[in-house]
Amino acid sequence: MSTVSLWNLALSPNKRICLSPLSWRPSFPSHAMFPRRQNTKTVVVLVRMLDSKPTVLVAEKLGDAGIQLLKTFANVDCSYNLSPEELCTKISLCDALIVRSGTKVTREVFESSMGRLKVVGRAGVGIDNVDLSAATEHGCLVVNAPTANTIAAAEHGIALLTAMARNVSQADASMKAGKWQRNKYVGVSLVGKTLAVMGFGKVGSEVARRAKGLGMNVIAHDPYAPADRARAVGVELVNFEEALLTADFISMHMPLTPATSKMFNDEAFSRVKRGVRIVNVARGGVIDEEALLRALDSGIVAQAALDVFTEEPPPKENKLVRHENVTVTPHLGASTTEAQEVVALEIAEAVVGALKGELAATAVNAPMVPPQVMSELAPFVSLTEKLGRLALQLVAGGSGVKFVKVTYASARGRDDLDTRLLRAMITKGLIEPISSVFVNLVNADFTAKQRGLRLTEERIVLDGSPENPLEFIQVQIANVESKFASAISESGEITVEGRVKDGKPHLTKVGSFDVDVSLEGGLILCRQIDQPGIIGSVGSILGEENVNVNFMSVGRIAPRKQAVMTIGVDEEPSRDALKKIGEIPAVEEFVFLKL
Numbered sequence: 001m002s003t004v005s006l007w008n009l010a011l012s013p014n015k016r017i018c019l020s021p022l023s024w025r026p027s028f029p030s031h032a033m034f035p036r037r038q039n040t041k042t043v044v045v046l047v048r049m050l051d052s053k054p055t056v057l058v059a060e061k062l063g064d065a066g067i068q069l070l071k072t073f074a075n076v077d078c079s080y081n082l083s084p085e086e087l088c089t090k091i092s093l094c095d096a097l098i099v100r101s102g103t104k105v106t107r108e109v110f111e112s113s114m115g116r117l118k119v120v121g122r123a124g125v126g127i128d129n130v131d132l133s134a135a136t137e138h139g140c141l142v143v144n145a146p147t148a149n150t151i152a153a154a155e156h157g158i159a160l161l162t163a164m165a166r167n168v169s170q171a172d173a174s175m176k177a178g179k180w181q182r183n184k185y186v187g188v189s190l191v192g193k194t195l196a197v198m199g200f201g202k203v204g205s206e207v208a209r210r211a212k213g214l215g216m217n218v219i220a221h222d223p224y225a226p227a228d229r230a231r232a233v234g235v236e237l238v239n240f241e242e243a244l245l246t247a248d249f250i251s252m253h254m255p256l257t258p259a260t261s262k263m264f265n266d267e268a269f270s271r272v273k274r275g276v277r278i279v280n281v282a283r284g285g286v287i288d289e290e291a292l293l294r295a296l297d298s299g300i301v302a303q304a305a306l307d308v309f310t311e312e313p314p315p316k317e318n319k320l321v322r323h324e325n326v327t328v329t330p331h332l333g334a335s336t337t338e339a340q341e342v343v344a345l346e347i348a349e350a351v352v353g354a355l356k357g358e359l360a361a362t363a364v365n366a367p368m369v370p371p372q373v374m375s376e377l378a379p380f381v382s383l384t385e386k387l388g389r390l391a392l393q394l395v396a397g398g399s400g401v402k403f404v405k406v407t408y409a410s411a412r413g414r415d416d417l418d419t420r421l422l423r424a425m426i427t428k429g430l431i432e433p434i435s436s437v438f439v440n441l442v443n444a445d446f447t448a449k450q451r452g453l454r455l456t457e458e459r460i461v462l463d464g465s466p467e468n469p470l471e472f473i474q475v476q477i478a479n480v481e482s483k484f485a486s487a488i489s490e491s492g493e494i495t496v497e498g499r500v501k502d503g504k505p506h507l508t509k510v511g512s513f514d515v516d517v518s519l520e521g522g523l524i525l526c527r528q529i530d531q532p533g534i535i536g537s538v539g540s541i542l543g544e545e546n547v548n549v550n551f552m553s554v555g556r557i558a559p560r561k562q563a564v565m566t567i568g569v570d571e572e573p574s575r576d577a578l579k580k581i582g583e584i585p586a587v588e589e590f591v592f593l594k595l
C-alpha cells in the first residue's frame with residue numbers, strides 16, 4: 001500500500017484544493033516579508049518572487065534522467081564538491097537539496113536555509129549523513145530512494161565476498177607488478193561454509209539468497225526481522241552470540257544507528273571463530289576500525305573486504321586500506337549504471353512530488369498517513385486548525401497554554417481512526433499564531449513538546465453509521481483563564497467544538513453554549529441577556545461600518561436568560577464598532593476572533 005505524508009492544506013494556484021506537505025509558494029513569505037541582511041539578498045529574493053519555479057540544489061552526481069525530470073519543474077543547480085561553508089551559503093536560495101552519501105546535511109545547513117529548504121532528497125538508502133532531528137525541527141521533509149540500489153549493493157557484497165576468498169585484487173596487483181605468485185594466493189572455498197548475514201533487510205536478504213546459490217549455509221542476525229521472511233529464503237535467524245560463534249564469513253547489512261555503531265569491537269572479535277572473514281558494504285561505523293586492525297594483525301580475522309569507512313574518503317595513511325589481507329573499494333555498492341539511473345529517477349520524482357504537495361511514499365521523518373485516510377480526513381483538516389486557533393485566542397493574556405485535550409466523536413471503532421494529521425493541525429492552530437515556527441506534520445509533535453504543550457486525545461464512540469469518519473471534534477484548554485468567560489465549560493476548561501457541515505467547518509459549541517457558525521473570516525462572540533432587539537442593534541453597528549455578516553446564531557440556556565451570539569464577519573470590525581457593541585446595555589461580554 002502506498003503511503004503519504006501531509007501536513008498542510010493549501011489552495012493551489014489553479015484553485016484546486018491541494019494537500020500540500022510543503023506549502024511551497026512562489027511568494028516566499030518569510031524571505032519576502034523580512035528581507036534579511038544585505039541588499040544582495042533582497043534582490044535575490046525579489047528576482048525569486050518573479051520566478052515561479054522552485055530551486056533544487058543537486059550536490060552530488062545524479063543520473064541524467066533524474067536531472068531532466070527535475071528540470072521540467074524546477075531550476076536545477078548542479079554544484080558538486082561544495083565545502084560545508086559553500087553548502088550553507090547556497091542553501092538559503094534553495095527549496096530542495098539532493099545528496100548521496102558524500103554530503104553531510106548538518107544542523108547548520110537547516111539553520112542556514114532560514115526556513116526555505118522544504119525537502120532533502122537522499123539519492124540512496126542510508127540517511128546517516130542527514131541530521132534528521134534538525135530536519136524535523138525545521139519542518140523539512142527528508143525523502144530517500146530506499147529500494148533502487150538494493151540489488152547493486154547485494155551484488156557488490158557478493159563480489160567482495162568471492163574476490164576476498166580468492167585474493168582477486170591482491171593477485172591482480174601482484175601480476176600488474178610483474179609477478180606470477182600462484183602459491184601465495186591460494187584461496188578458500190565458499191561452498192559448505194557458514195555465512196552470517198548481520199541485518200536481514202533488503203540488501204541482507206538478497207545477499208543471503210545469492211550466497212545460498214553459491215552453496216553456503218546462511219544464518220542471519222536481525223532482532224527486528226520476521227522469522228517467516230527468513231524461513232522463506234531458507235535462512236535461520238540466530239542471536240548475535242551464535243552468529244559470532246558459528247560464522248566462517250560475516251557480512252554487514254544493518255543501518256548505522258547508535259545501537260549498531262561499533263557493534264563489531266574488540267569484545268565481538270574476541271568471540272568470533274578464529275580465521276573468520278568479514279565483508280562490509282553497509283556503513284564503516286558499524287565496525288570499530290582500530291579493533292578490526294588488531295583482529296587482522298593477530299589472525300583472529302583472516303581477511304576483510306570493505307566498501308565503506310568511518311571517514312570517507314579514509315585518510316591516506318589508513319592502515320586498513322593498506323593492509324595486505326584487506327580488499328577495499330571506494331563506496332561502490334550502489335554504483336552501477338542501472339541502479340544510479342533508477343535511484344536518480346526515484347529521488348527526482350519524490351522531490352518534485354513533495355514540492356508539488358503530492359504524496360511522499362518514501363518520507364523518512366514524517367508520519368505516514370495512508371492516502372484513503374488522508375482524503376477522508378481532508379475536510380476536517382481545516383476544522384481542526386481553526387478550532388486550535390479559536391481556542392488559543394480565547395485564552396486570557398498571561399495564561400500559558402500547557403494542557404490541551406482533544407476529543408474525537410465518531411461512530412468508528414477506537415482503533416479505526418488515524419488522528420495524527422488532525423492532531424498536527426490542532427497543534428498548528430495553537431502554536432503558529434504566537435510563534436515564528438511553521439508547524440507541519442513533520443514537526444508538529446516535536447514543536448508541541450519543545451514548547452511544553454501536552455496534547456492528549458480522547459475518543460467518544462457514538463452509535464450510528466461509521467461511514468462519516470467524525471461527527472464532532474472538541475478542543476479544550478485546561479488551567480487557563482479566558483478573555484471570554486462563557487467559553488469556560490462547566491468542567492472548567494476553555495471549550496470549543498466543531499463539525500463539518502456540507503464540507504465546511506462549523507463552530508458548534510463554545511463553553512456550554514450550543515452555537516452554529518461557519519468558520520470563515522472573523523468571528524464575534526457575544527454574551528448577552530436574551531431579549532428582543534439585540535441582533536438588530538449589533539447588525540446595525542456592523543452595517544454602519546460596512547462589515548458584512550456571513551452567519552449568525554444564538555445559543556441560549558433558556559428564554560430571556562443568558563445567551564451567546566456568534567456572528568461570522570467577512571471584514572474585521574474597527575475598534576470603534578467593537579466598542580459600540582460592548583456598550584449595548586444587554587451585552588455582558590464579547591470578543592472578536594480571527595480565524
Ligand SMILES: NC(=O)c1ccc[n+]([C@@H]2O[C@H](COP(=O)([O-])OP(=O)(O)OC[C@H]3O[C@@H](n4cnc5c(N)ncnc54)[C@H](O)[C@@H]3O)[C@@H](O)[C@H]2O)c1
Nearest residue numbers: 126153199200201202203222224253254255281282333334
Ligand atoms: N555500500 C553501499 O553503497 C550501500 C548501498 C545500499 C545500502 N547500503 C547500506 O546497507 C545497509 C542496509 O541497507 P538496506 O537497504 O538493506 O536497509 P534495510 O533497512 O532494508 O535493512 C536493514 C536491516 O538491519 C536490521 N537491523 C537494525 N538494527 C540491527 C541490529 N542492531 N542488528 C542486526 N540487524 C539490525 C533491520 O531490522 C533491517 O532488517 C544500510 O546501512 C545501507 O546504508 C550501502
Ligand SMILES: O=C(O)[C@H](O)COP(=O)(O)O
Nearest residue numbers: 100101102124125126334
Ligand atoms: O546508502 C546508500 O544508498 C549507499 O551507501 C549508496 O550511497 P551513494 O549514493 O553515496 O553511492
